[in-house]
Amino acid sequence: MTQNINKNKILVNIEIVRGDVSKSINYEYTKRSEEERPMALDVLMQAQNTTIPDLAFRYGCRARNCGVCTIDINDRPRVACRARVKNGDKLSAIATLPVLSDLVVRRDGIPRQLRGLKTTATGNDLNVEAPKEYHELTACIECYACLDKCPMHAKNFDKGITNKVMEDLPNPEDGYKYGNPFSLLKLERICLDPLTSDQGKEIAIQKAVDLGLESCIACPGCKCGVGIDLKGKVIKPILERAKDKL
Numbered sequence: 001m002t003q004n005i006n007k008n009k010i011l012v013n014i015e016i017v018r019g020d021v022s023k024s025i026n027y028e029y030t031k032r033s034e035e036e037r038p039m040a041l042d043v044l045m046q047a048q049n050t051t052i053p054d055l056a057f058r059y060g061c062r063a064r065n066c067g068v069c070t071i072d073i074n075d076r077p078r079v080a081c082r083a084r085v086k087n088g089d090k091l092s093a094i095a096t097l098p099v100l101s102d103l104v105v106r107r108d109g110i111p112r113q114l115r116g117l118k119t120t121a122t123g124n125d126l127n128v129e130a131p132k133e134y135h136e137l138t139a140c141i142e143c144y145a146c147l148d149k150c151p152m153h154a155k156n157f158d159k160g161i162t163n164k165v166m167e168d169l170p171n172p173e174d175g176y177k178y179g180n181p182f183s184l185l186k187l188e189r190i191c192l193d194p195l196t197s198d199q200g201k202e203i204a205i206q207k208a209v210d211l212g213l214e215s216c217i218a219c220p221g222c223k224c225g226v227g228i229d230l231k232g233k234v235i236k237p238i239l240e241r242a243k244d245k246l
């Protein structure tokens with residue numbers, strides 16, 4: 001998997017796509033030891049610290065907690081600080097959101113979908129215990145890996161997103177019209193929250209319908225980047241809650 005270029009350097013060849021494939025470059029990551037199995041984020045950081053100082057990418061916690069480092073590795077979304085790479089791998093911006101620069105995408109169109117949602121609480125009784133399903137959904141790190149292959153999210157980009165031309169894409173500031181597994185997870189979590197009123201649940205369910213929940217009926221399901229059972233714990237229950245509206 002690795003190439004010994006000389007006695008001192010152990011190199012891993014990685015393709016880094018800077019915005020679009022026409023701007024691909026090859027970077028040779030220098031391993032610190034034969035045993036090292038670098039993460040994608042290690043490669044990007046070393047590239048930026050050495051030969052590509054203007055390389056743009058995002059990271060925060062470096063511990064799979066914040067979700068902002070998500071990129072595509074060989075065209076599949078992965079959390080870069082926890083995804084090992086090997087010789088010949090390709091790193092690029094996630095394909096499901098518009099690229100701002102190199103591996104940085106514009107993420108705000110997703111959280112803005114739920115802006116202004118008023119799911120009024122019934123009180124602030126801290127002794128109310130949330131069900132275990134609620135706690136399972138708090139494992140979401142907002143990495144947006146689940147947008148991959150979601151037909152509902154794809155409807156936001158009627159011309160496709162692959163041209164990456166921001167002017168042709170919906171304005172993220174408005175919040176994307178059609179939903180995605182992450183937004184549905186947030187709405188299901190509102191419904192599971194013991195402090196949410198019945199009216200609040202109704203608002204959350206209606207929001208799921210308005211975001212295009214019907215796309216989920218015939219969809220084989222979505223995959224979470226950190227292993228949350230989206231089909232069983234989000235899609236199925238929210239479809240059941242909304243069955244009279246679909």
Ligand code: SF4
Nearest residue numbers: 150181216219221222
């Ligand atoms: S089940 Fe729904 S949210 Fe999940 S990928 Fe399919 S359309 Fe998207």
Ligand code: SF4
Nearest residue numbers: 140141144146224225
């Ligand atoms: S549901 Fe999973 S894949 Fe989607 S944003 Fe949350 S952690 Fe990431």
Ligand code: FES
Nearest residue numbers: 060061062067081
């Ligand atoms: S840097 Fe926070 S999840 Fe990777």
